[in-house]
Amino acid sequence: MDKTELLKARKERIFKAVALQRPDRTPVILEYAAFAAKVTKMRLSEFVSDANRSIIAMIQTFHMVGGADAINYGGGSSTSALAFLWMSKVKIPGVDLPEDELWQVDEAELMKPEDYDRILVEGWPAFFQSYIQERIGGGIWEKVNAGMQDVPRMLEAWAAEGIPVISGGCVTTPFELFCGGRSLVEFISDLYHIPDKVQAAMDVTIPYFTSPVCEMTKMFSVPSVWVGGWRSASSVLSPRLWDRFVFPYFERLVHEIVDAGLIALLHLDSDWTRDLSRFRSLPKGKCILALDGSTNIFKAKEILGDHMCIMGDVPPAMFALSTPDEVYNYSSKLIKEIGPEGFILHSGCDIPMNAKLENVQAMVAAATG
């Protein structure tokens, strides 16, 4: 099969799973960044600072694993995107951290309570622009713009190898943004003490989220938008708070993405089990529910199996510490119990930097035989 046919066949396999149909076999998608640096023996400081080399390392890693159907996102230098999604500074290897230490969000109370008023007065775009410049700094806007220039080349490089890139733009809810900027403890306190103000700020913020992301994703002909959730998980918040500050915004984002003709890839870290049934209100056969090993994936199958494609969830710790047999057996169990329709085999969150290559290969082998 030539690379163009391979690309087409792999995409079709994935799209069938998303549409809740039965593909020829369970598709398997990889998601990693720092793991590629480790496997290709590249310093993390180089990986985050050299877009070209990081893409080459990621493609090389994909081939070293062998047999998978797609890569979730194709670029390795995601540190600027992290700063946007968390409204926080990110510590970078070779700059703020030793050369081979993983980049990390440096969570601090950068956003102050009075910033909710600023959002209401100035509007979200103006506030966010100045917030990033004033509080995050480090030329993030310039880095993001430069990163955008690399996207077409990055997508071409993957396509030339017959490997689909699944996620285009990424977006999250106002909850996650504010929570990152305010820091968890202060933000939770805001939800109790100034709930109306927080909600008002969320309401003026949300209209600006999906439009540019969907436009960009469509322009690059990538099939899905990554919609992230982590601190807004059901295990963190009481139902009263979750119903008011999380799900309505999540629901709106997903509907807008699907209405734009794209797949919503819900990347959900932490435990969302309590509220799985709520996800039935999202468009049927148009979303991917990506779980990280904390949400009960078997319960997700019971509740949502006939409604949305489930993706996951080999836990990060398993990649790092277990044997290939253990990974293979767990992956096979997922295929048997969650598949064959509407299931994509995947790591829980991304494949960690210290995953053993043979464990990632074992996951893929469970799908490909």
Add this chain to the structure above:
Amino acid sequence: MAHRLVEAVSSLREGEVLAEIKELKERNVPLLEIVQLLQEGMNSVGSRFEAGEYYLSELILSSKLFKQAIDILGERFEDQTLSQYGTFVIGTVFGDIHDIGKNIVANILRCNGFKVIDLGVNVPMEKFVAAIEEYKPDILGISCLLTTGFENMKATVKAIEDAGLRSDLKVLIGGGPVNQTTCSYVGADGFSTNAQETVGLSKKIMENKLNG
């Protein structure tokens, strides 16, 4: 019937808690008695968390409320005064700068009657060893959010063993990615993925210690 203050803390009625504290203080109720009532309220919050009635959001709020209440009492309480269980040294392992989860655990432990020594984030092995020598804790808690921290936690436990400090010490690990496999790999005595679990495990360790 539970004291009004206990019920107010348990139900997270902030205004009522603070008013009650002021009133008890004006009535010259001994401060330690008031603290005990606050801790009883915190116990109830913990029970409601374990019963699935409360979530992390309520645990966070309760620890903030506890601190506000202690501040109103206007005395500078040493951890030793507030503690009834034992000493807990905590830190995020080197190579990891995440502190939110670790801070929540430290606060909830304090509210539940532990003396907590917080070593911060990115803590080198030597600092853990030195803190154990200095504070002679009953329990050491090592936190990490990254799977790359597993090796560093293992090395830390080994350094503690090599320093001859492991035999009287219980080591707990915590953080999003830890599980029983991680616990065995690192050589810890237990693991938890949330603050209330850490409180439960720690109290159990102290009860076992007291009962020989």
